[in-house]
Amino acid sequence: MIETLAALLFAHILADFVxxxxxxxxxxxxxxxxxxxxxxVLVTAQIxxxxxxxxxxxxLAAAHIVIDMVKVYALPDKLSSFFADQAAHLVxxxxxxxxxPTLFANGLWAKLAPVPALMALGGGFILATFAGAHVLRLxxxxxxxxxxxxxxxxxxGGELIGLLERGIIFLLVLTDNPAGVxxxxxxxxxxxxxxxREDQDVGEYVIIGTLASFGWALAVSWATLALMAYLPPxxxxxxxx
Numbered sequence: 001m002i003e004t005l006a007a008l009l010f011a012h013i014l015a016d017f018v019x020x021x022x023x024x025x026x027x028x029x030x031x032x033x034x035x036x037x038x039x040x041v042l043v044t045a046q047i048x049x050x051x052x053x054x055x056x057x058x059x060l061a062a063a064h065i066v067i068d069m070v071k072v073y074a075l076p077d078k079l080s081s082f083f084a085d086q087a088a089h090l091v092x093x094x095x096x097x098x099x100x101p102t103l104f105a106n107g108l109w110a111k112l113a114p115v116p117a118l119m120a121l122g123g124g125f126i127l128a129t130f131a132g133a134h135v136l137r138l139x140x141x142x143x144x145x146x147x148x149x150x151x152x153x154x155x156x157g158g159e160l161i162g163l164l165e166r167g168i169i170f171l172l173v174l175t176d177n178p179a180g181v182x183x184x185x186x187x188x189x190x191x192x193x194x195x196x197r198e199d200q201d202v203g204e205y206v207i208i209g210t211l212a213s214f215g216w217a218l219a220v221s222w223a224t225l226a227l228m229a230y231l232p233p234x235x236x237x238x239x240x241x
Contacts, residue, residue, distance in 0.1 A: 001101030002230045003116040004049070007109075008060070008093045009227075010119035011048035015041045015064075016089075017131045028072050038065040048119065050108030056100050063092045079138040113232040120231060121174070124224030128170040129163050132216045136162060139212055140205065162209075166217035173221035185214065 019040050027033045042061035046052045067088045075081035096103075109115045165184060172180040 001097050002227075003232075004101055004104040005093065005097040006116040006120045006123075006227060006231055007048040007050075007104045007107075008045060008097060010123040011044040012041070012089060012093060013123040013126050013131070014048075015044045016086075017126055017134070019044065028068065034065050034068060034072075037068065038062070041065075049103050050110070051103070051106065054100070054103055056096050056103060060092060060096055064089065067092070077138075078141075079135065082135065082138055114234045117228050117231040117234045120224055120227045121234070124174075124220055124227075125167070125170055128217045128220040128224075129166045132166045132213060132220070133159055133162055135216055136209060136212055140209055162213050166213055169214060169217035170221045170224075173218065174225065181214065181218070185210075 015037070020037060024033050024037060028037070038061045041064045042057050045057040045060055046054075049057065067085060070088075071081055071085040075084065104110060104116065168184060169181055172178060172184075
C-alpha cells in the first residue's frame, strides 16, 4: 500500500506543481482548463503506477476535478483555501491507496525496488521548492501592496533565492546534516541586515517570508524522510556528515 501511496503522491505533486502552468491556474474557472488539468492528473497517475488498465486513476481524476471546482468557484484565493484543497486531495489519495493497495505492485515499475523511494524523494524536493514558492506568495499576499515599499532588485531574484534556500535545506536534512541550516540562516541574516534595519515594515516582511520559507522546507524534508523510512531503500551508500 505504501508504494502505491508514494506513486500517487508523486503523480499529484507533478500534476499540481509542475505541469500546471500559471496560465492554467489563472484560467481554471474555464471548463476546458479544468478538464485539461484532470487529464494531466490521470496521465501522471497512470505513468507513476506503471499501468493504464486500472479504473482507480480515472476515479482519482474525477475526484480531483470536483475538488478543484469547489476551490475555484466557492473558496477565496487564500492560504487557508490552498491547504483545504490539498487536504481534500490527500484524502482521495489515501482512499485510493487503501482501497487498491496493490496498484503499484501490479504495475510496470514493481520490480524496480528503488522507484517508490525515488518518487518520494523527487516529490518531496518539488514540494519543498516550487510548492513552497506558491505557499509563500499566498502568505505574504496581504502585504504585497504599495504600503510596503520593497527594495528593488533583480527581476525574480527574491523568488530564485527562496527556491535555492529551500532546495539547500532539503538536501541538508536528507543527507543528515540539519546543523547546516543554522549556517544558512546566519548567512541570510548577514546579507539582509541593512535592508531589515532601515525599514521596519520591510524588515518584518523579510523575517516573515524567511521563517515561513525555512519552516516549510524543514517540514517537507522531515515528512519526506518519514515516508521514505517505510519504502524500500534507494541502495545508495550513506553520506558521511
